[in-house]
Amino acid sequence: MDTRPTHAQIPADGQESVWDYPRPPRVEPSAERIQITLGGVVIADTVDSCRVLETSHPPVYYLPLSAFVDGVISPAAGSSFCEFKGSAKYVTLRGGSVVAQGAGWFYPTPTAGFEELRDRIAVYPSAMDVCTVDSEAVTPQEGDFYGGWITSRVVGPFKGAPGTLGW
Numbered sequence: 001m002d003t004r005p006t007h008a009q010i011p012a013d014g015q016e017s018v019w020d021y022p023r024p025p026r027v028e029p030s031a032e033r034i035q036i037t038l039g040g041v042v043i044a045d046t047v048d049s050c051r052v053l054e055t056s057h058p059p060v061y062y063l064p065l066s067a068f069v070d071g072v073i074s075p076a077a078g079s080s081f082c083e084f085k086g087s088a089k090y091v092t093l094r095g096g097s098v099v100a101q102g103a104g105w106f107y108p109t110p111t112a113g114f115e116e117l118r119d120r121i122a123v124y125p126s127a128m129d130v131c132t133v134d135s136e137a138v139t140p141q142e143g144d145f146y147g148g149w150i151t152s153r154v155v156g157p158f159k160g161a162p163g164t165l166g167w
Contacts, residue, residue, distance in 0.1 A: 009155035025054035039096025058148030062120035103127035
């Protein structure tokens with residue numbers, strides 16, 4: 001059964017609709033260049049990421065630990081649980097004179113099917129100066145829970161804004 005909202009956008013050539021993403025989510029490798037800037041400095045840069053694609057959500061990019069500049073990651077308080085990926089822990093990120101508490105997360109022991117996420121960190125783009133995918137600045141997913149990265153490659157509407165909880 002198709003549960004997409006009646007106002008779902010139709011993707012143009014080269015675009016993806018988040019309403020065509022699966023549930024449970026899928027992990028796929030990406031060779032797009034990902035850069036994250038915080039406090040005016042690039043704190044991460046890689047062409048080795050994974051995208052997690054889930055119905056109604058913009059992609060979440062997971063970067064290898066090696067993509068981050070030494071010393072920018074430290075443990076943060078808190079944890080959460082994803083019914084698909086398992087238990088997550090949080091990290092604080094530092095760039096220049098800026099400290100972003102709990103602005104990233106990772107799965108120390110991801111569940112079966114999500115092993116590719118081990119030793120990778122996802123970042124809330126709303127907590128960074130800018131995150132880019134192949135030089136395109138990301139628009140953060142609305143809300144403070146999901147952490148999706150919206151680019152011109154994906155169309156919605158996207159879960160996360162007020163009134164979308166039941167999607």
